[in-house]
Amino acid sequence: MTTQQNDFSKWYIDTIQKADLMDYTPVRGCIAFKPDGYEIWEHIQEEMDRRFKETGHRNAYFPMLIPESFFQKEKDHIEGFSPELPWVTEAAGEKLEERLALRPTSETMIGHLYSNWIKSYRDLPILINQWANVFRWEKKTLPFIRTSEFLWQEGHTAHVDEEDARKETMQMLTIYKEVVEELLAIPVYDGQKTPSERFAGAIDTYSIEAMMKNGKAVQAGTSHYLGTKFAEAFDIKYLNKANQHEYVHTTSWGTSTRLIGSVIMVHGDEQGLILPPRIAPTQVVLIPVGPWKKNPEIMEKLDDIYAVLKKKGIRVRLDDSDQSPGFKFNEWELKGVPVRIELGPRDLENNQAMLKARDEDEKHAIDLNNIVSAIEEELTTMQTRLFDKARQFRDANAHTHIDTLTELLQHINTSKENGSIPGWVLAGWCGNDACEEKVKEETKYTSRNIPFHPPTTKTTCICCGNEAKHTVWFAQAY
Amino acid sequence: MTTQQNDFSKWYIDTIQKADLMDYTPVRGCIAFKPDGYEIWEHIQEEMDRRFKETGHRNAYFPMLIPESFFQKEKDHIEGFSPELPWVTEAAGEKLEERLALRPTSETMIGHLYSNWIKSYRDLPILINQWANVFRWEKKTLPFIRTSEFLWQEGHTAHVDEEDARKETMQMLTIYKEVVEELLAIPVYDGQKTPSERFAGAIDTYSIEAMMKNGKAVQAGTSHYLGTKFAEAFDIKYLNKANQHEYVHTTSWGTSTRLIGSVIMVHGDEQGLILPPRIAPTQVVLIPVGPWKKNPEIMEKLDDIYAVLKKKGIRVRLDDSDQSPGFKFNEWELKGVPVRIELGPRDLENNQAMLKARDEDEKHAIDLNNIVSAIEEELTTMQTRLFDKARQFRDANAHTHIDTLTELLQHINTSKENGSIPGWVLAGWCGNDACEEKVKEETKYTSRNIPFHPPTTKTTCICCGNEAKHTVWFAQAY
Incomplete structure (x- = not known):
C-alpha cells in the first residue's frame, strides 16, 4: 500500500x-x-x-x-x-x-x-x-x-x-x-x-x-x-x-x-481508515484468538458481549470466520473500526479480554466483569481523543509566523525539501482581489476564510505590505 | 370545493x-x-x-x-x-x-x-x-x-x-x-x-x-x-x-x-385529508375556544398539555392565532390532523376538554386529569379504525359475483347510471394474454394481481369462458 x-x-x-x-x-x-x-x-x-x-x-x-x-x-x-x-x-x-x-x-x-x-x-x-x-x-x-x-x-x-x-x-x-x-x-x-x-x-x-x-x-x-x-x-x-x-x-x-x-x-493513517466512533458503521469488533475453537466458552462469552452491546445500540460485529487473527486485525484496522476486543483461552482464565483502540499503539487488558462499560468509555474517550489529535495536527501546521509572499514561497520550498507539510498560513490582507490573486498565482494558496477567532491578528498585507484589513487563512484547497 | x-x-x-x-x-x-x-x-x-x-x-x-x-x-x-x-x-x-x-x-x-x-x-x-x-x-x-x-x-x-x-x-x-x-x-x-x-x-x-x-x-x-x-x-x-x-x-x-x-x-373525505396518526405531520392540534383571551388559565392549561405531549414524542400544534375557532376547525380538518382538542372557559370549569377525532362526526368530553392518556388512546384506536373503515369500503367495492365480460360491462353501466363506484372485480382467467387484453379494451379494467388469498376462487375465464387457471383482481388502475 x-x-x-x-x-x-x-x-x-x-x-x-x-x-x-x-x-x-x-x-x-x-x-x-x-x-x-x-x-x-x-x-x-x-x-x-x-x-x-x-x-x-x-x-x-x-x-x-x-x-x-x-x-x-x-x-x-x-x-x-x-x-x-x-x-x-x-x-x-x-x-x-x-x-x-x-x-x-x-x-x-x-x-x-x-x-x-x-x-x-x-x-x-x-x-x-x-x-x-x-x-x-x-x-x-x-x-x-x-x-x-x-x-x-x-x-x-x-x-x-x-x-x-x-x-x-x-x-x-x-x-x-x-x-x-x-x-x-x-x-x-x-x-x-x-x-x-x-x-x-x-x-x-x-x-x-x-x-x-x-x-x-x-x-x-x-x-x-x-x-x-x-x-x-x-x-x-x-x-x-x-x-x-x-x-x-x-x-x-x-x-x-x-x-x-x-x-x-x-x-486515517498508514494502516487505513480511523473512524470516529460516532460515525463508524462498525464501532466494535469482537475477535476470538488462540485455540478458541477448542474452547466453546470463548464463543459463548463473545456471544454474550455481542448481545449486550447490540442491545445498547452499539454497532458491533463478531468475526468468527476462519481467517487468522492477524488477517482479521489488519482487515478491521483498514476499515477503521474504533475498538477491537480479543478473547482467547488464556484471557478467559484471567477473566479478562484485550482491548485495542484503533488510534493507539498498545492494547490493554480489561476485566470481563465490566467489559461493556469499558468499551463504552473507550468509544467516548476515543471520540474526544481523535478531535484533540486532529486539532494538535492542525495547529502545528497552521502557521502564523509568515508575513510576506517571499517568506511564504520560502516556507513552501523548505517544506518541499524537508518532505514536510506546508500547511496553512495566517496572513494579513489589504482587501484587494489583486493581492489575493497574486498569492494564488505564485503559491497556489487561496484564501480559505477570514476566521472569526484567528489565533493572532495580522497588520500588513502578505502581498503588497500595505495595512491589512483582514486576517485570512490561506491554503492549498481541494 | x-x-x-x-x-x-x-x-x-x-x-x-x-x-x-x-x-x-x-x-x-x-x-x-x-x-x-x-x-x-x-x-x-x-x-x-x-x-x-x-x-x-x-x-x-x-x-x-x-x-x-x-x-x-x-x-x-x-x-x-x-x-x-x-x-x-x-x-x-x-x-x-x-x-x-x-x-x-x-x-x-x-x-x-x-x-x-x-x-x-x-x-x-x-x-x-x-x-x-x-x-x-x-x-x-x-x-x-x-x-x-x-x-x-x-x-x-x-x-x-x-x-x-x-x-x-x-x-x-x-x-x-x-x-x-x-x-x-x-x-x-x-x-x-x-x-x-x-x-x-x-x-x-x-x-x-x-x-x-x-x-x-x-x-x-x-x-x-x-x-x-x-x-x-x-x-x-x-x-x-x-x-x-x-x-x-x-x-x-x-x-x-x-x-x-x-x-x-x-x-380523505369532503372536508379534506384524513391522515392516519402514525404518518400525520401534526397528530394533535390544541385550540382555545370561547372567550379564552379573558381567562389566562386556558392557555396555561393548553401550554401544559402541549409540553407533556411534546415530551412524549407526539407531534402537537397549539393554534393560538387570532382566527375564529370555526376557521381553525376547518383549516386543521382540511389538513387531516387526527385529533383536535378544544378548551374553553366552561370546559375548564367542568375540568374537561372536548376531543374531536377527524374521522368521526361527534366530539366528546374528556377529563382533564387524564387528557394525555385519552389522546394517546385515541391516536391508537383511530389508526385501527381507519384501517377497518378502509377495509370495509374495499370489501364492499371488490366484487366477487361477476363471471362474464357481459356481466362486467353491465355492472360498469349500472354503476355509471347509479353514480356508484364500479370498483374491483374478482374474475377467473384462462391464462391467455388475449383474454386479458380484450377485457382491457372493452372495459378499461386491467389485471391487478393474482391474489395469494382471494375471497373466493373462480373456475371459468371471464372472457372466453374456458377453464380458469387463475383468479385475478381486475380494476381500473392509476
Missing part, C-alpha cells in the same frame, strides 16, 4: 477502495457509495437533520431539473454555475423546447416557488431544507471530495429583513461547526469568505474550513446571506405589517458527501 | 394543494413536495428503512446517470423503459459521446457494479437498498401518483440460487404489505402480476394493490424475482463451493412517493 507520506492522493484512493467505501463507475466523475461509505453519510444526515428540525426547519423536495431560463434571472449565479452544468435536451423520444439543467443547487427553482408561497409577513420566515443529489460537471474529480454527482443538503430560508436572515446564516454555520467537530471529530475554523470566493449570487458567504493530513484545506460547509438578490430576480415579495410590499431576505446553506472524504483524510 | 362524488380527480388535486402538500412547477410533470407532503414520506421512509435494516439490508447510493449502452444489454428492460427516458446529451459546454439516461430504475447500473463486487459464494447474498429520485417521462401525470420525477427506494439483491432469491422477493413483499397496512392504514391484496403486467426484465413480479375511494386501484409496491436475466446480461457470476462459476439470482423491489397520494385517496 502506498504511504500517506509518499503520495497522499494515492493513499486516499487506495484506502477508500480497499476499505470498501466506494467504487468507480463508467460515468465520468460519478462514484457508487458502497454501504460502508454511505452509512457514514447516514450518521451525518441523522445528526444534521435532528439539529435542523430542532431549530424549526422542515424538509421538502424540489424538482431536480431546472429550466435554462431560470438560471438567466440572476447573472452572478449563471456565470458561476453555467460552465459545470449537464443538460437534458431530449425526453421520451422528443427534443425539448427548453434545455433542462441537472441542478447544481436549487436557489432558482426554490426562488420561483417561494414567490408563490410567500404573500404576507405571516408566512415568514420560511425555513426549508432539502436532502438531494446535485451535479457539477467538473474537470478534475476525486471520490467524495469532488464528484460530478454528489449528495448534500441545501437549506433555503426567507426572512422579513436582513437582521433575521443574517441571524439564520450564522445559526446554520454554528450548527455545521458543532456537528463537524463533535460528530466527525474534525476541528474547523469558521469565518467569512473573501469576495472572490463567495457563492455565485451571495452577498456574504461564510464557511467552516478543515485541514487534511496533507495540509490541504477542505471547505466543509458554507452558509450564505443572499440579501434580496434572489428575491429581486424571482420577485419574492411579502406584504409587511404596514401593508407595503417588500422583498424578502434569503439565505442558503449546504454540506455534502465531501464530509465523508474529509473524515478519511483527517483521521 | 369540488366533492369527491362529483369529480374525484379534481377533489384530489384541490385537496392536496389546499392542504399544502405539494405545488406544481414549470417542469412538466415534476412537482414540489411541500413540508407537509414530504413529512408523510419521511415517516414512511423511517419505518421502511427500519424494516429493511432489521432484515439485513444496507443502504448505498448509485449514479443517477446511466449510459445508453447499459440499457441495451437486457432487451425486455430497454423495451419497457426506453419510451419514457429523459437524456443528458451535453455537459459543461460539450456534447457527450454517449447519451446518459436519467435512471428510471437501477438494475443496469447496479448489475454492472455487482459483476465486479461479487466473486465468491462468500460475497452472497448482497442485500442493498437505495433511496433515490427516479425519472419516467410519462404523458399523463398526476401529483404523487404518477410524476416525471419521483422519490422511491429500490432494493437490489443477489443470491446463490433461485430458492434464496425467491425467499427474498416474498419477504420484501410481506414487509411492504405490513408497512402499508399498519402505518398507512391501507388494506392491500398481495399477489402475483400476470405476465403482461410484469416489470420489464422480471421472471415474476409480485405486487400489493390498494383501492382508492373512487374504486380505482393503485399498485402500492412491487417485488421482482429477476432470475438470472440481469446476471446474464451483466455477467454477474460467483465461484460456488465446488469452485464452479455460476450466475447469481437477483431480485429488486420498490415503493415510492405514490404512497403519499394513495393515503390521501384512501382516507
